[in-house]
Amino acid sequence: MTVHETFLKIAFDEAFEGMRNRSGGPFGAVVVCNGEVIGKSANRVLATHDPTAHAEISAIRQACEATGHYHLPGATLYTTCEPCPMCLGAIYWSGISEVYYALTREDAERMGFSDNHIYQEVTRDPDNRNIPFIQLSSPAAEQLISEWNRNPDRELY
């Protein structure tokens, strides 16, 4: 087995175990840094009643807990299925360097999951989605921006 196949297999092991013990859907993910696994998880949506507890999000949170930092530069994510838009966002925010995956959003759809649908929704204008996204004006909006931008010690992540 190549190094990539070895780590992808760990992600599949997580997926099979999580599916069989009903912790969540059939998905698993592993975060690797310097050849070492620093986070791994199955999908845990059912076990935790947390809709954000996808395998990738859970593995990233675990890796950040291990490193004590919200950025994971140089880390690689292995996941059994192409990340959904939520997990893709988490990958960008965490600064992971590359992603390897096996199944696709269409495979997820064949298993009954809405990854593909959410990929379509995210490209739509906010006021033209299945879930209405409605903009309101607020007197606090500009104040928040200027207070943030005026602070020389602000930390971007």
Added chain:
Amino acid sequence: MTVHETFLKIAFDEAFEGMRNRSGGPFGAVVVCNGEVIGKSANRVLATHDPTAHAEISAIRQACEATGHYHLPGATLYTTCEPCPMCLGAIYWSGISEVYYALTREDAERMGFSDNHIYQEVTRDPDNRNIPFIQLSSPAAEQLISEWNRNPDRELY
């Protein structure tokens, strides 16, 4: 103040407090169900070293903990800024019914955040993104799909 303005103000109060005590970026969110706040949070990325601890994700997780369920039908999310793709995904997975927001992805960009960039990346083909997304084949892939689809008790979320 209208009901919407009242709940949006609570989200802004969270954002100002979180920004001032450096728990994270200038963002706040509130989940409301039956006229009652069941989750609220500022962005907590810096305080928790967790890149997924955006205000919306944190408020949704809190609301699901309060209700004991991963779905929040009939709930409304109020957020100071248009949700990023990660938080948009979480909104869809949680089944929230509608979203009200004030600032936009372009405003987030003016504050130094990459929401707008991630919105562009999510529409690209996986092999044509800033972060490489590389598909691997795996002998376990089809087995996982068929074992999931054969189980009559599988729970979709």
